[in-house]
Amino acid sequence: MNVLKIATAGSVDDGKSTLIGRILYDTNSLTEDKLQAIEEKSRQRGFDYLDFSLATDGLVAEREQGITIDVAHIYFSTPKTSFIIADAPGHVEYTRNMVTGASNSQASIILIDARNGVVEQTYRHFFINNLLQVKDVVVAVNKMDLVDYSEEKFNEIKGEIEYLSQKSNYKNQNLTFIPISALHGDNVVEKSNNISWYKGASLLEYLEGLQVEEENNESKMRFPVQNVIRPKTEEYHDYRGYAGKLYGGDLAVGDKVTVLPSETQSTVKSIQFFDQQFDEAKKGSSINITLEDDVNVSRGDMLVKTGEEPRIVKQLEATICWMDSTPLQASEKYYIKHGINEAQAKIMSLDTLINTDFSGKSDNPTQLSLNEIGQVKLKVSKPLFVDSYKENKANGAFILINPKTNNTSGVGFIN
Amino acid sequence: MNTNVIRVGALESEAIYIIREVVAQFEKPVLLFSGGKDSITLVRLAQKAFYPAKIPFPLMHIDTGHNFPETIEFRDRLVEELGVELIVRNVQDNIDAGKVKEETGKYASRNILQTETLLDAIEEFGFDACIGGARRDEEKARAKERIFSVRDDFGQWDEKNQRPELFDMLNGRIDLGQNVRVFPISNWTELDVWSYIQKETIEIPSIYFAHQRDTFLRDGLIWSVNDEVVYREEDEEVEERMVRFRTVGDMSCTAAVISSASNIDAVVEEIRASKISERGARIDDKRSEAAMEKRKQQGYF
Structure with a gap:
């Protein structure tokens, strides 16, 4: 069977966990015992509907605060395809998890609350999907029930995202828009009667139609x-x-x-x-x-x-997304892990800080803090055999490891 | 000209890649072997990863003393066939030495006591990587687990401070005293495991198939009768039922399911149609909503 990995992203309260719960429920992927637990909890909390977010929010802190704080993996399948969803949280401070989720996914769902429209978080998610060159991105405009299933509202949001997409460097992205209500199940698995003006596929129909081919079809061995x-x-x-x-x-x-x-x-x-x-x-x-x-x-x-050799380099230019609370600074040393190959790396210069809302960049920042994205030059202790990320994702990415803590501190995409 | 082409499935290829990284990145890896279907699947994947060489690490079984005898027989046979080293450490030894206290009463289980024995064994042998068969689809705390999960001296899982795992790059750098739990079949579902066992015709213990067994009912679950290890009230009546086990842990914490699936094809069909999750038959998870998360923080695997 085909395996399709999908990353989800959305702001707090966009209803991402509810959406996933809904997909699980409508594809009969929730077993009776799990469903029973959800029913019981929902009743205990005095909800008059089933709280599907309880199916995915796995950690105690998450259940207490009612938010998602780490990447969770959810599995379901239809007769055609096995799906793995990497559910990344949408909080500002957890951008690194979004990058992580997207790095392991072939497609991505960006969730937008129809009432709030495009917000700062949406820019960020969209930016990350472009940075990581996620090929298929579906924008699910959720909570349509709360805006009276308004086509005008939907088109307004669609227009804003399309305008953003023109600013992106990555031009091969397939962008799809679907109006949904995760709570009521409109256009999630089944097509909705409430949104008759929408003629496209339901979210699941769309996902099932995606090509599950290995990424980088055209690249070299x-x-x-x-x-x-x-x-x-x-x-x-x-x-x-x-x-x-x-x-x-x-x-x-x-x-x-x-x-x-x-x-x-x-x-x-x-x-x-x-x-x-x-x-x-x-x-x-x-x-x-x-x-x-x-x-x-x-x-x-x-x-x-032979004849398809990559670049053999001891210096690299790359876009880095920083994932550590200790900031990246010029002249710091790290371990670099490029695929399975390891070396030492020294940051030669930190050239630009890139705003994740498509508003541009600033030159010569002093450091790169957690969740920031920037351009760096670095020198490595032994030759690496690299492609640009654009040419070959697997051979065009690397991680930086802090030698003092051994933490994975950042991810780089080679120019 | 006919060519003979191989395309290794995504999940199998990923698991083999992970196991190979363990051997490359760590000095003393071990495979935690319970005799259950997941660890049996791991053993096959490890064989494939290094063939024609032998599996380059030992298997270790933390024996609670409450295992199904069928599992132990199976374990010993498999190890002999593979020619790999088997390490067994017994929970009973810790109980005898007074290091841990055995639970008593109706729901007594040695499941939690395994953690202490596991941590002792890791220290005794200096293992820096323990390969386990946990899957993210099993339980919601496990859904957040990394492929390389770093543990401290106390085996603790710091779930809020996990290393991000990008693409398939695995960061196995640790300090002395730390170790890594590795989960190569993280992304497999229960059905994936069963389908793999079917496709590869992998042998598994007989208790996974339908058989007649003395059982009793409690809390809507079917318990095995074994007067030495499973506490039973006098009014809990013994009845012979046609059952099989969907997951194999201790006799004292694994419930049976009514089934007539007597071969692998029937089992796969049964799982496909099932409406109950695998962990639904694990009494140890029913203790509280956060039972698994709490055990993992304390070093459970």
Whole structure:
């Protein structure tokens, strides 16, 4: 079955958890015991409707405050597709979670409260979806019941977002608008009779229609070596297999490959998955390969097709989203993790701070604080084999780790 | 020319990638093996990750002494077939040494006591990464769990201060004394696991299939009769029922379900049509709304 990962985002009280609860309920994904618990809790709290947010808000603090504070993962499936929703909170201070959710998703739902229209948070969500180049974005205009299902109100919001999208650098985004009421179920799973002026698909119909293809269809094959497999048994005495996951392209036996950083060349001798041999492997597959020649390959090296080499660099320019309460500062040192490859990194300069509301940028900021986004130049302690994020998402992103706390402090998108 | 093409499924490929990262990033990993379907699935994934080499880490079972005998037999057979090391640490030892106090009464269970034994074993062997079969769809506190979940000396989960996990980059950097719990099948659902067991024809303990068993009813759940480990009131009547187990924990905290599914195909069909969640049969989760979150903060896996 196809697996589709979706990120959701919305401001506090936009009804995101209610929307997810509604999807679960209407697709029969809530089991009886869970439903029973929701009914009981809703009754206890004196609500006259079912509070579906109780299905997703998993932590005690969240249930107490009635808000979502961390990325939660929700699973449901229809006969056609398995869905994984990364539910990221919409609070200003939790932008990092939104970036995290979007980094693991192929599509994104931005939720807007029809009464409030486009608010600061909407800009931010929209900005992040553009920064991460999420291809399919659906804007769900929620609480339509509270604006009398007004087409005018819906079009006003749609117009504002479309105006924003013209300012974005990322031009390949498919933007869809759907008027919904999560509380009443209008246009969530079933098409609504209350919104007869809307002729498009319901939210779930739209999601089911998305292509579940691997991202970066057009990019080049990258095979970072995770482990060298040496069984040291009689049967496999001289065996040296390279274990890793194929990104960006397919690989076949007989392909000419270049090993980075040594730039030695060889040919793919075998492709193995568990106890079987294959002639070809499709991208996204975790496989094990051997080469014709006895070349030196170790963890962190990368195999690419000869003639499709990435940039080999010791200096990088990147857009960074900061995720740590200790700010990023020029001349600070971090560990950089690019895919599975690790090195040390020094921030050479912090060039611009980018406003997440499309209002522009300011030059030479002194630091990058939690949830801020900026342009930096950095130097690394050993060569990295990179593509731009635009060319190859997996090979164009990295994280920065604070060496004192080991926290994942920021994520970078290579220019 | 016919070519023989492999496209590894997204969830399987992700899990194998994660297990390979554990071996690359940590010095002393271990796979926490309970004999249940999730950890059996993990073992198959670990085999696939390193084939033709053997699984490069031991399995460890924290034995409560209240396991179903079928599970233990299965465990020992599997370990022998794979040729991997099995470490067993017993909750009973901690009870005997007076380090932990056994629960008594109607709902007594050793489930919580496992945590102490697990933490002791992690310290004894110096494990820096423990691979477990927990899934995010099981329970709502687990829905917030990371793939690499950092724990301190006390095994504590600091749920408000978790590292963000971006793309598939896994940050395994820890300080001495810390360890990481790793969940390679985080994104699998119960049905995904069962479908995988079916597709791969993986052997599982017989208690997962329908069988006749002496049982009694309490709180609408079907309990196994075992006078040594499961407390039973005199008026709780024993009756033989055709049942199977959907999740396998201790006898004292795992309820059976009425079923006639006697093979894997029937089990998969039953799960597909089921209206009750898997954890609905876990008595340990019914203690309170936040039961799982509290246990995890204290070092439960």
